[in-house]
Amino acid sequence: MSRYYYYLLILNMLANITVFTPKLLLEKRTNGMIGSLIIAVILGITFLWIITKIFIKFPGRGLPELLESYTPKWFAKLYLLGAGLTWYVAGITTLIGYSFLSKRYLNPDMSLTMIVSIFLVVITFGILMKSQKVLYALEFALALCAPIIIVIIIKASFSDSMNWEIARMPFTYYRNLPSYETISVAMFSVLGYINISIFNREWKKPQKLKIGPIAGIGLLAFINLLTTTLIPIGFNGIDGVGDIVYPWIFTSDSIRMEFFFLERVFIMFLLLYLVISLISMVIHWHVGFQFLMGFSTFPFIKWKKHQLGKYVYIAFFWIASIQIVNRIPEFQAISFIKLYLSLIIPYITFMVLLLFFIVRKVKKNEA
Amino acid sequence: MRHKLHYPLLIIIFMSGLLTGCGFKDIDKRIFVTNIGIDRSTDEKELYKVTLRLAIPSGNIKQGQDQEYVLLVEDNMTISHAVRKMKSEIDKELDFAHAKVIILGEDVVDENLYDIIDWLARRRDIQKIAWITMAKGTAEDILKARPKSERLASEALINIFDKIGTESPYIHSEYFSEFRRDLYEKGIDAVFPVIDLKKSEDKNETYSINKVAIYRAGEEWKVVNLDPEETRIFNMLKDFEQNVGFVIDTEKEKFLYATDIIKIKYKLTDQPKPKITYDIMMQGILEEKEGVFKQEKVKQYNKLIEQEVKKQIEDLLNKLKEENVDPIGFGVRYKSTRFTQEDRIEKWNRLYPDVLFDIKVKAMIKSSGVTE
Amino acid sequence: MRQNFLGLADKILEQFSQADDLIHHDIKYNGETVTLYFLKSIANEDSITRLFIKPFFEVGNLNEYCSYIRSLTIFKEFKDEDEVLQALSIGHLLVKVHYQYFLFDTKNVKNNVILETAVETTVHGPHTAFSEDFETNLNMIRHRYHEPKLAIEIDKIGKRNDVNMVLIYDPTYVNPNTLDAIKTDLKNLDKSLIISVGQLQKYMNKKSKALLPTTLLTERPDRTIFAIEKGKVVVMIDGSPFVLIAPAIFYDFMSAMDDIYQFFWATMFIRLLRYGGLFLTLLLPGLYVAVTSYNTEVFRVQLALSIASSRVGVPYPSFIEVLFMLLMMEFLIEASLRLPKTISSTATMVGGLILGQAATEAVLISNIMIIIVAAVAIANFVIPINEMSVAIRVLKYVLLFTASIGGLMGLTLGFVMILFYFIQVDSYGEPYLKVMYEKKEKSVKGESA
Numbered sequence A: 001m002s003r004y005y006y007y008l009l010i011l012n013m014l015a016n017i018t019v020f021t022p023k024l025l026l027e028k029r030t031n032g033m034i035g036s037l038i039i040a041v042i043l044g045i046t047f048l049w050i051i052t053k054i055f056i057k058f059p060g061r062g063l064p065e066l067l068e069s070y071t072p073k074w075f076a077k078l079y080l081l082g083a084g085l086t087w088y089v090a091g092i093t094t095l096i097g098y099s100f101l102s103k104r105y106l107n108p109d110m111s112l113t114m115i116v117s118i119f120l121v122v123i124t125f126g127i128l129m130k131s132q133k134v135l136y137a138l139e140f141a142l143a144l145c146a147p148i149i150i151v152i153i154i155k156a157s158f159s160d161s162m163n164w165e166i167a168r169m170p171f172t173y174y175r176n177l178p179s180y181e182t183i184s185v186a187m188f189s190v191l192g193y194i195n196i197s198i199f200n201r202e203w204k205k206p207q208k209l210k211i212g213p214i215a216g217i218g219l220l221a222f223i224n225l226l227t228t229t230l231i232p233i234g235f236n237g238i239d240g241v242g243d244i245v246y247p248w249i250f251t252s253d254s255i256r257m258e259f260f261f262l263e264r265v266f267i268m269f270l271l272l273y274l275v276i277s278l279i280s281m282v283i284h285w286h287v288g289f290q291f292l293m294g295f296s297t298f299p300f301i302k303w304k305k306h307q308l309g310k311y312v313y314i315a316f317f318w319i320a321s322i323q324i325v326n327r328i329p330e331f332q333a334i335s336f337i338k339l340y341l342s343l344i345i346p347y348i349t350f351m352v353l354l355l356f357f358i359v360r361k362v363k364k365n366e367a
Numbered sequence B: 001m002r003h004k005l006h007y008p009l010l011i012i013i014f015m016s017g018l019l020t021g022c023g024f025k026d027i028d029k030r031i032f033v034t035n036i037g038i039d040r041s042t043d044e045k046e047l048y049k050v051t052l053r054l055a056i057p058s059g060n061i062k063q064g065q066d067q068e069y070v071l072l073v074e075d076n077m078t079i080s081h082a083v084r085k086m087k088s089e090i091d092k093e094l095d096f097a098h099a100k101v102i103i104l105g106e107d108v109v110d111e112n113l114y115d116i117i118d119w120l121a122r123r124r125d126i127q128k129i130a131w132i133t134m135a136k137g138t139a140e141d142i143l144k145a146r147p148k149s150e151r152l153a154s155e156a157l158i159n160i161f162d163k164i165g166t167e168s169p170y171i172h173s174e175y176f177s178e179f180r181r182d183l184y185e186k187g188i189d190a191v192f193p194v195i196d197l198k199k200s201e202d203k204n205e206t207y208s209i210n211k212v213a214i215y216r217a218g219e220e221w222k223v224v225n226l227d228p229e230e231t232r233i234f235n236m237l238k239d240f241e242q243n244v245g246f247v248i249d250t251e252k253e254k255f256l257y258a259t260d261i262i263k264i265k266y267k268l269t270d271q272p273k274p275k276i277t278y279d280i281m282m283q284g285i286l287e288e289k290e291g292v293f294k295q296e297k298v299k300q301y302n303k304l305i306e307q308e309v310k311k312q313i314e315d316l317l318n319k320l321k322e323e324n325v326d327p328i329g330f331g332v333r334y335k336s337t338r339f340t341q342e343d344r345i346e347k348w349n350r351l352y353p354d355v356l357f358d359i360k361v362k363a364m365i366k367s368s369g370v371t372e
Numbered sequence C: 001m002r003q004n005f006l007g008l009a010d011k012i013l014e015q016f017s018q019a020d021d022l023i024h025h026d027i028k029y030n031g032e033t034v035t036l037y038f039l040k041s042i043a044n045e046d047s048i049t050r051l052f053i054k055p056f057f058e059v060g061n062l063n064e065y066c067s068y069i070r071s072l073t074i075f076k077e078f079k080d081e082d083e084v085l086q087a088l089s090i091g092h093l094l095v096k097v098h099y100q101y102f103l104f105d106t107k108n109v110k111n112n113v114i115l116e117t118a119v120e121t122t123v124h125g126p127h128t129a130f131s132e133d134f135e136t137n138l139n140m141i142r143h144r145y146h147e148p149k150l151a152i153e154i155d156k157i158g159k160r161n162d163v164n165m166v167l168i169y170d171p172t173y174v175n176p177n178t179l180d181a182i183k184t185d186l187k188n189l190d191k192s193l194i195i196s197v198g199q200l201q202k203y204m205n206k207k208s209k210a211l212l213p214t215t216l217l218t219e220r221p222d223r224t225i226f227a228i229e230k231g232k233v234v235v236m237i238d239g240s241p242f243v244l245i246a247p248a249i250f251y252d253f254m255s256a257m258d259d260i261y262q263f264f265w266a267t268m269f270i271r272l273l274r275y276g277g278l279f280l281t282l283l284l285p286g287l288y289v290a291v292t293s294y295n296t297e298v299f300r301v302q303l304a305l306s307i308a309s310s311r312v313g314v315p316y317p318s319f320i321e322v323l324f325m326l327l328m329m330e331f332l333i334e335a336s337l338r339l340p341k342t343i344s345s346t347a348t349m350v351g352g353l354i355l356g357q358a359a360t361e362a363v364l365i366s367n368i369m370i371i372i373v374a375a376v377a378i379a380n381f382v383i384p385i386n387e388m389s390v391a392i393r394v395l396k397y398v399l400l401f402t403a404s405i406g407g408l409m410g411l412t413l414g415f416v417m418i419l420f421y422f423i424q425v426d427s428y429g430e431p432y433l434k435v436m437y438e439k440k441e442k443s444v445k446g447e448s449a
Helices: A003-018 A020-026 A033-056 A063-070 A073-106 A112-127 A131-157 A180-190 A192-202 A211-236 A247-252 A265-295 A309-327 A330-342 A344-366 B007-019 B079-087 B113-122 B139-144 B155-162 B176-184 B228-238 B295-323 B330-337 B344-354 C008-015 C045-059 C062-070 C081-089 C134-144 C176-187 C197-204 C221-229 C264-293 C301-311 C318-338 C341-361 C367-380 C386-424
Strands: B030-040 B048-055 B069-076 B093-095 B101-104 B131-135 B190-199 B205-216 B222-226 B245-249 B254-269 B275-290 B356-367 C022-029 C032-039 C092-097 C100-105 C151-157 C163-169 C216-218 C233-237 C243-246
Touching: A003 A020, A003 A073, A003 A131, A003 A180, A003 A192, A003 A211, A003 A265, A020 A033, A020 A180, A020 A211, A020 A247, A020 A330, A033 A180, A033 A192, A033 A211, A033 A344, A063 A073, A063 A192, A063 A265, A063 A344, A073 A112, A073 A265, A073 A309, A073 A330, A073 C386, A112 A131, A112 A265, A112 A309, A112 C386, A131 A192, A131 A211, A131 A247, A131 A265, A131 C386, A180 A211, A180 A330, A180 A344, A192 A265, A192 A344, A211 A247, A211 B176, A247 A265, A265 A309, A265 C386, A330 A344, B030 B139, B030 C301, B048 B079, B048 B139, B069 B079, B069 B139, B079 B093, B079 B113, B101 B113, B101 B139, B101 B155, B113 B176, B131 B139, B131 B155, B131 B176, B139 B190, B155 B205, B176 B190, B205 B228, B205 B295, B222 B228, B222 B295, B228 B254, B228 B295, B245 B295, B254 B295, B254 B330, B254 B356, B275 B295, B295 B356, B330 B344, C008 C022, C008 C032, C008 C081, C008 C092, C022 C045, C032 C045, C032 C062, C032 C081, C045 C062, C045 C092, C062 C092, C062 C100, C081 C092, C081 C100, C134 C163, C134 C221, C134 C233, C163 C176, C163 C221, C176 C197, C176 C233, C197 C216, C197 C233, C197 C243, C216 C221, C221 C233, C221 C243, C264 C318, C264 C367, C264 C386, C301 C367, C318 C341, C318 C367, C318 C386, C341 C367, C367 C386
Parallel strands: B030 B093, B030 B101, B101 B131, B131 B190, B275 B356
Antiparallel strands: B030 B048, B048 B069, B190 B205, B205 B222, B245 B254, B254 B275, C022 C032, C032 C092, C092 C100, C151 C163, C163 C233, C216 C243, C233 C243
């Protein structure tokens, strides 16, 4: 596969740590969390394999193109609208999380509307770029941030404040049954592949999916999920981690760099994750935007020969985001996100069925 | 060539002055809280007495002016309210982001400790890598003191806990986040370093931080104090402090053994009887010696050291056991290695008073120092 | 070529009636007359005497003389009278034998001196730069790049001044699409006066308002050769000591020729230094504002206190302070650039030392600010190519602005924004900024291998 495919996977894993995922996972830390993580990774990799394998058969074509050629028009339009909105919501969960986080830690005196607007300016610029350029931006963001994030995670694991005896506690609860909720939350970290439904347009040459790298991705995802959950436990205690809203931010504030020009890892961590979350939002919204453009480009909205259809969506993105972020309280946002994430498995199952249908139709056409 | 004035650009430049404002506060309009002290209020009606030490940035540090700071003291039922009131007393914004040392008075460490810790954890601007300590007496007294060696405001306390300045086996430093974890975690008890003031004859005050106090949470909360010698051993067991000195004082031999490397491992078994087996390996040098050092007697010296170390560790562990406190985290070890579904920590609490300690020490004199 | 243009001689005299440097000179021998027309100021009189006047007296026979001069390599054909007039004006010689006219290129180029590198200097590389004469420059390129396939396409550009433009590339390495795009761009250039390559650089950028250079100017023959070998297209204009290299991406602007001449680790170190300088000059002003006015928790206590104490008494908010000092620095740079060399050092002295010193004494700005401004200025000059260095100079104000609005968050978002901006720029199909560049396509390079 193209290396950008792996970047998409890694991005989701990294973005995982930022906001609500650790909190949602840690809720079940004494309740079959580890089992859920294992199931999530296995399930996630299985879906990854199926979906990627099917898309490889159609080099250079994204989901909108496939739907257009092989499904009835009304269905394609409806599906694209639905998918566009789903991706939009995926982006907005991050936006909600990070704007709350910015309000709390970076700019406590700035209004939420202002914070969200600043985010939106950058994101809008990002989503209007060509798909290929979005991938370049992703690569750049990862190249800049990932090494430092890895250093911080390593530093955290070897820190004196990290108590591994407490951190391994979740393993002792292995007998408890995994829960659906935790599985779906954890699935999010192995969900990056799903953006192939748009970015497949960029991969015009035939790609090969090899089992080795994907197994590596599975392992990486599992390690990532473990660090996401175990490091906050080791720092804050299995009993003390429960009531922290942003476990990873709290944890990063507990790490100290003795001999570095910054003493507090916390601020660096926040900024690195600002970049990662931003790119993650850009990717989600870019994909969502492309789906919506597949739904309709509003060709009748024009001004002096300029097609303004796409700005309808941008305006919608702006207004909806500002409204949602301003109106939703933090704790409600968490349950909203939980609900949203629990819809992932049904959604992907549906998508897999749809793709199977398309493949069958293609075979029929060939025969 | 045509020159066009770009009005939008000019407008943006001028607007930039107006746009800032939300949250824009220059560093000289802020005043940094470097220490937070919380005591029990002497006023009957109030609960807390909050003392903040504020560092005042003085013009020239290089010219060796005396450090300057302001103390703000306020009594109130809640800490946040006290802080709010203090804000009205000073012309600059109180910035807690540099509160590096948090001192709790002896009196306030009771069931209120949870509220204080909660307040400190909840505030976003208080560092979770601040050091927490308990004052012998009141925090206010500690904050009023002015040790002579302090060059920059509040530098002394930071340097002590930082362990970059002074390094001593007697000092235990505890980050706030670690303290909070141990306080909430069942199976380990939180530990305070205890800070005290020492006055020398020329009225110069210095801090003395060579003791720790262990806070046992729960219904029957209590504070167990360790004396400096116990603290030293405690630091060795808990923080893996490497440089510890042992004085061997027998009838025949008298010398001081200073360690370089200590490796500590322990095993916990509950069959047939609860037992904790310590494996300690140490290497070090002879630092002070009465009489002549004889090479052929090294083995004998090693034996003496081993006996002494073993005795000291056993004494400490037995004391902790008798007081029924567990700062080292035997409970956590028990919890994390047993897979039974019943409440492990209660089982451990039943086992702990009967636990046996088996200390195995292997000491080695690597060299006799610069001279023989 | 024998040409019959009746009245051409009169026309020349009429057109050049105000040109006192026009020579029309009859030479007579054995009753035969030949007339020479040329501009004294621009034609090479030596070669005219040597090649045209002396042989006339030696040959004696007009027919033989005609076949002699027609065999000269500088002989030019022409179609109409206008062409002749044009040719005379750039230093050609017109020879009239009875009613036949012959045109010769006897241009005398006075500016073919090979210059010393002034803009882009290196330690170990060649110290010569291009001259202002394109033939000399072509000579320099041919001299360094022995490749029979090397394409050199000479063309004219500029409606009014009709200056010589040369397109140089190696057909083995060049990407045909890129070449076509560049050719179309040059063809579509609708300008009457083209004086220097700098103009081309500006006009070839697709956007009317652009900041980032997408083509590279250089005065160094070695960089030009290097670019040709990398499959790039070089555009040269007569009279300009710079050549234009296209496409050019971000990394080209960040590399100096010394990178090739130094050893691996030395190069790595210098590159690292350069990118460090880039980040420093870009981020430092914004960072200062962000951490002194929004996110003071970043510092260690001691540093926070010393910055706070250095700011004591400064009446302005931090961003005004930064802006003020940065603008002072920009004035200084601009002033010393345009001033004669002897005065410019005084200007720097007065500006840099006295102004900085006095500003801190007067508590208009903090001491730390001076350090920052100096660091920003120096780090900016680490960027080897001037166009990029100027672009970065502009961009740091963008970051200063975003940092003044949103502190560290604003700074980071501004930085990401700039990153996006860089990424979405293209230079003739080449992405401007990309982490890793794939090796050249096999189809392009394959032929030579």
